[in-house]
Amino acid sequence: MPGIQSDFLQHLQELYNEKSLFLDPAECWTYGYDNSRRHNEPLAVVFPTTHQQIVDTVKLCNNHKVAITPRGSGTGTTGASVPSNNAIVLSTEHMANILTVDPDNRLMVVEPGVTNQAVQNAAAEHGFFWPPDPTSSAICTVGGNLAFNSAGPKAVKYGTPRENTLGLTCVTGAGETLTTGAYTTKSVVGYDLTRLIIGSEGTLAIITQATLKLTPLPESKITLQATYKSVESAAHAVSAIMAQPITPCALEFMDETAISLVKDDAQLNLPSTAKALLMIEVDGDAYGLEEMARKVADSASTDGLIDVSIASTEEQVKTLWKARKALSPSLRKIAPKKINEDVVVPVSHIPNLINGLQALSEQYQIPIVNFGHAGNGNIHVNLLIQAEQLDTAKTCLADVFALVIKLNGSLSGEHGIGLEKRDYIGLELDAVAIGIMKKIKSQFDPENLLNPDKVFPPS
Ligand SMILES: Cc1cc2nc3c(=O)[nH]c(=O)nc-3n(C[C@H](O)[C@H](O)[C@H](O)COP(=O)(O)OP(=O)(O)OC[C@H]3O[C@@H](n4cnc5c(N)ncnc54)[C@H](O)[C@@H]3O)c2cc1C
Secondary structure: OOHHHHHHHHHHHHHOOHHHEEOOHHHHHHHHEOOOOOEOOOOEEEOOOOHHHHHHHHHHHHHHOOEEEEEOOOOOOOOOOOOOOOEEEEEOOOOOOEEEEEHHHOEEEEOOOOEHHHHHHHHHOOOEEOOOOOOOOOOOEHHHHHHHOOOOOOHHHHOOHHHOEEEEEEEEOOOOEEEEEOOOOOOOOOOOHHHHHOOOOOOOEEEEEEEEEOEEOOOEEEEEEEEEOOHHHHHHHHHHHHOOOOOOOEEEEEEHHHHHHHHHHHOOOOOOOOOEEEEEEEEEOOOOHHHHHHHHHHHHOOOOEEEEEEOOOHHHHHHHHHHHHHHHHHHHHOOOEEEEEEEEOOHHHHHHHHHHHHHHHHHHOOOEEEEEEHHHOEEEEEEEEOHHHHHHHHHHHHHHHHHHHHOOOEOOOOOOOOOOOHHHHHHHOOHHHHHHHHHHHHHHOOOOOEOOOOOOOOO
């Protein structure tokens, strides 16, 4: 081991006790992955328990020019929590406390390693919820949710972490303590650093505390299921639903292959002619909710509708959601490798996106399965490939992104850029925007130590 590295590791051992520092490669190994299935072995893994320990760690890394990759649960799909070369992983696993629940002000202060589910459980005790709800909520952390601006089905009505976070405490790449935002729901003092850090994938600052804005739990919810003869007619229904005044709290889309997977897993009795399915949820006061659901069902009744019905039992709703949540992992049953993108287009362009994807699927002979948060135009596009199709898949993927940009869309709705999409960001961002972003990064992180290889392509 080079002298400079062993000197650094020795100092690290002064900051961390045995239980909160991994140096053994076998222990470090599992912290080299995320859900992108990429891997890179870290130099060490540290498990800080306090903000000050993170300040000290970042300062030490600055002294020794060692990169840091922050990590929540490693469920991200774009390689953003895969350690950079010769980096340490800073895991927030041991910072999982809920510090304050303040129902009077509808907020909660938490440490970054708390899981999304733990936040939901604690909020529910007071009649609230935090709207960001990735389907990985049982395991993913709030730090990861914030760093990716991860959302989920409820974003269509309640927004993403950017709309549901009041302030942050962070450590910059220079080891400074930075507090952003306010303890209030309105504030316009200076630039909005909270929204800047949210979605920055651990490249600007390490979040050590977050003030989350809570929303009262709705009294009641109705789940509708609509099936269509074609993907195009379902896509038109999405536009129609989003253009009327009652915003659903979930509007999820599945194409034919996705339906066949759900059907098997959930034993749903769906018409054999169904080529697309929408799961629509409407929430609010119990009084008048049925009337609201009826209006939404009317707007879902576009040409090509086979059937729209209210899920009749609580059990049916649970099964439908369980199957929807299992969709992404179960795709691995169909092909050994999948490329999973989470592109976004304006909702009125969903039909063009789906038609374009079908054409690409035929052109490249790669099955493409589509499902996701249609109310936001956020479609999870899954290219299912055999080992020998990797090169073809890359060309196909470039065409998928080109199609999305042509439709005025965005490369990622909630999974971020990480390593997987960094070579494509020039399709969406112009040189001026990228130049300004890089200057912002150097203000936060002058030595380029925080997740240095993520988001931007290597120079
Ligand atoms: C089955 C499954 C379903 C999923 N469903 C959804 C979904 O519905 N919606 C969705 O948006 N995503 C979904 N995801 C992706 C993933 O769960 C989310 O992106 C989640 O927010 C990642 O959280 P994490 O704790 O695992 O973060 P990690 O993967 O560990 O890290 C993610 C990013 O956050 C950074 N980071 C972590 N903690 C901090 C911190 N304290 N400060 C600064 N940066 C930090 C990391 O460096 C990295 O860049 C799913 C994943 C799986 C496996």
